[in-house]
Amino acid sequence: MQETIEKVTKVVKKKRAKFPESYIHDIARAAERHDLDDDELDELVRRVKRAYERAKVEKGEAVGTVAAQSVGEPGTQMTMRTFHYAGVAELNVTLGLPRLIEIVDARKKISTPTMAIYFEDEFKNDEEFVRTIANKIGKSNVNDILQDFHVNFAEMNVVAELDETKIKDKRLDFTDIINRVEKAFKKAQIDNNILSFVPSKSNIRELRLLADKVRDLQISGVKNIGKVVIRKEEDEWVIHTEGSNLGAVLKMEGVDKVRTTTNDIHEVEKVLGIEAARNAIIHEAQRTMDEQGLTVDVRHIMLVADMMTADGSVKSIGRHGISGEKASVLARASFEETGKHLLRASIRGEIDHLTGIIENIIIGQPIPLGTGSVGVVMKHK
Amino acid sequence: MKHEMVPDHAVLSKSESNKVLKKMDIHLEQLPKIKSDDPVAKSIGAKEGDILEITRKSSTAGKFITYRLVKD
Numbered sequence: 279m280q281e282t283i284e285k286v287t288k289v290v291k292k293k294r295a296k297f298p299e300s301y302i303h304d305i306a307r308a309a310e311r312h313d314l315d316d317d318e319l320d321e322l323v324r325r326v327k328r329a330y331e332r333a334k335v336e337k338g339e340a341v342g343t344v345a346a347q348s349v350g351e352p353g354t355q356m357t358m359r360t361f362h363y364a365g366v367a368e369l370n371v372t373l374g375l376p377r378l379i380e381i382v383d384a385r386k387k388i389s390t391p392t393m394a395i396y397f398e399d400e401f402k403n404d405e406e407f408v409r410t411i412a413n414k415i416g417k418s419n420v421n422d423i424l425q426d427f428h429v430n431f432a433e434m435n436v437v438a439e440l441d442e443t444k445i446k447d448k449r450l451d452f453t454d455i456i457n458r459v460e461k462a463f464k465k466a467q468i469d470n471n472i473l474s475f476v477p478s479k480s481n482i483r484e485l486r487l488l489a490d491k492v493r494d495l496q497i498s499g500v501k502n503i504g505k506v507v508i509r510k511e512e513d514e515w516v517i518h519t520e521g522s523n524l525g526a527v528l529k530m531e532g533v534d535k536v537r538t539t540t541n542d543i544h545e546v547e548k549v550l551g552i553e554a555a556r557n558a559i560i561h562e563a564q565r566t567m568d569e570q571g572l573t574v575d576v577r578h579i580m581l582v583a584d585m586m587t588a589d590g591s592v593k594s595i596g597r598h599g600i601s602g603e604k605a606s607v608l609a610r611a612s613f614e615e616t617g618k619h620l621l622r623a624s625i626r627g628e629i630d631h632l633t634g635i636i637e638n639i640i641i642g643q644p645i646p647l648g649t650g651s652v653g654v655v656m657k658h659k
Numbered sequence: 660m661k662h663e664m665v666p667d668h669a670v671l672s673k674s675e676s677n678k679v680l681k682k683m684d685i686h687l688e689q690l691p692k693i694k695s696d697d698p699v700a701k702s703i704g705a706k707e708g709d710i711l712e713i714t715r716k717s718s719t720a721g722k723f724i725t726y727r728l729v730k731d
Contacts, residue, residue: 298717298719298720298721298722298723299720299721299722300717300719300720300721300722301721302721303721535661535662536661536662536663537663539664546664548698549698550660550662550664550665550698550699551660551665551693551697551698551699551700552693552694552697552699552727553664553665553666553668553693553699553713553715553727554662554664554665554699557664557666558664561664576718576719577719580719584691587691588691588692589691589692590691590692590693590694590697590727590730591694
């Protein structure tokens with residue numbers, strides 16, 4: 279195969295064609311399958327070159343408009359329902375139109391953040407290890423490990439008895455729990471697994487508040503992550519979470535630093551950078567369309583993702599992002615908040631150079647696209 | 660930064676940068692940007708004004724090389 283690829287690369291170079299890597303691989307594969315001789319390969323490359331050049335986007339083509347229509351049309355057929363149970367039965371993930379809007383709006387707080395946590399090869403079949411990690415990541419509080427709990431109004435204290443089997447079940451560390459309790463409640467009395475607490479002021483209201491506080495004290499879990507679900511996928515264990523904290527999870531031992539992901543694009547940007555955010559936008563948008571049984575060519579989605587990340591940070595499409603930062607006053611005014619833009623432009627004395635499409639439509643000139651994109655200049659003598 | 664979503668980033672030398680700009684016939688500011696505090700830019704020690712060469716894995720082209728300008 280490697281030889282064929284090299285041979286094809288040479289032929290392609292000789293024909294002065296500039297093919298992307300995937301074309302060269304495809305041609306090499308075809309050449310091998312049909313056992314092409316040199317002349318036949320020459321002819322194949324020649325024809326592919328012709329077809330490739332014909333299929334290429336012309337300079338000045340309105341790719342943005344085409345992308346907008348190609349994403350927008352299938353979008354009309356998406357479900358309007360917000361919630362769907364997809365993938366993991368117990369976890370709720372926003373899909374369909376609301377999710378797509380969330381992606382292009384670059385929301386800071388998405389409605390259902392979720393992670394898929396994978397493990398390194400040596401741990402991925404180790405159920406015990408995965409369960410321990412899952413309990414470290416998933417949120418649990420004192421209430422989850424209680425055997426007995428009462429509020430004693432006569433002695434004005436709260437008594438909590440911890441259940442050792444529950445602690446073992448959750449693979450938590452007893453001393454760690456005690457430490458956390460001691461840190462949160464300085465005046466707690468600890469006698470093996472029986473904890474008693476006295477309120478700061480001796481009245482019933484304080485006592486009740488204290489009881490709730492004790493019960494809600496978090497004893498394990500990563501910030502921003504709630505429920506976790508452990509699933510066997512193909513031949514490995516995977517943790518799915520409700521809520522997301524990529525930075526903290528990637529630092530944990532045994533977690534696969536290569537495949538573990540989140541659906542929160544801003545978090546990807548923060549932890550893995552702008553290029554990863556671009557990939558996340560493409561992946562999430564395409565997954566949302568696929569899940570609804572709609573196909574959109576990736577190139578359209580790539581264009582959207584490129585625009586959203588061109589600035590170095592994830593920007594939304596629309597009023598506060600790309601459309602709101604257009605250079606032309608008229609183009610901005612025609613989108614949203616017309617009055618605001620016209621007023622501000624007049625105060626600042628902005629100049630519109632009428633180089634875009636929208637501006638020229640507004641003033642009734644030919645648009646700079648297609649025939650309009652070329653002009654006539656007189657030769658300098 | 661070995662995550663599957665992170666493509667390879669490499670800092671270009673001055674002469675390479677000029678070659679790239681000349682080949683594409685554009686000004687420096689016309690390139691897409693990357694922040695200097697971007698986790699990947701930081702990890703390879705890119706400074707403001709550098710051009711990063713990014714080798715993306717593309718589902719359509721196989722491999723795609725693009726550039727970003729480091730800004731503050």
